[in-house]
Amino acid sequence: RPLAESGFPKGLSSSFSLSEQEPVPGVIVPAGFRLNGTINILGYEMSADISLNPPTEFTIDMNMDPLNLANGLFQLYRSKNDPNKGPRFYANVKPPSVTLIAEGYAKVLGTIEQSASLEITDIQYIMTVTGPFFGFSATLRVYASY
Numbered sequence: 001r002p003l004a005e006s007g008f009p010k011g012l013s014s015s016f017s018l019s020e021q022e023p024v025p026g027v028i029v030p031a032g033f034r035l036n037g038t039i040n041i042l043g044y045e046m047s048a049d050i051s052l053n054p055p056t057e058f059t060i061d062m063n064m065d066p067l068n069l070a071n072g073l074f075q076l077y078r079s080k081n082d083p084n085k086g087p088r089f090y091a092n093v094k095p096p097s098v099t100l101i102a103e104g105y106a107k108v109l110g111t112i113e114q115s116a117s118l119e120i121t122d123i124q125y126i127m128t129v130t131g132p133f134f135g136f137s138a139t140l141r142v143y144a145s146y
Contacts, residue, residue, distance in 0.1 A: 005040055010047075012037035032057070046086075057094040063087075075107040080115055098122045 014035045021029045032053030038045050046064040051057065064086035067076040078085035087104035103117040114131035127142045 006042060007040055008037055009040050009045070010038045012039075055095075057092070059092045060090070062089045072107075073109055077105045077107075078103065079105050080113070096122060 012035070014033070015029045016033045017029045017031055020031045023029060030051070030053070032051060034052075035048070035050040038047040044065045044067065046062065048060060048062040051059040066078070066083055066086040067074070069075075075083075076087055077083045078088060088102070090099070090101040092099045098121060100120040101118070105113070105115040107113040114129060116130075117126075117128045119126045124143065124145045128139065130137070130139045132138070
């Protein structure tokens, strides 16, 4: 059954234009290449909004279903408090500005669990990891500006 459900369940839209166009009043086709949709692979869905407008901008915003493999031996969510959403990845490159964001929560063997987020911009780097440490809840935050 998962194989039969694979594909693009909500459709897939794409466009390409050398400059922003309005072919029909109220319908705007942005400049560059744009791809938006959700793909289902063996029962797991991932949605993405990808925009490429060289050389000025590249953006991707990607979200996926939570993963629960081998009857809970490996689980991957957006956060410990949000098990209904999967991990997220976002990137925007618009020279000279850059923003990269990744966030997720993993639980392995039912006992080892960590939450992590990463944000990289053109001016700073922030990584946060949260999880148990010698029986306590601990958060490690690494911050660097450049």
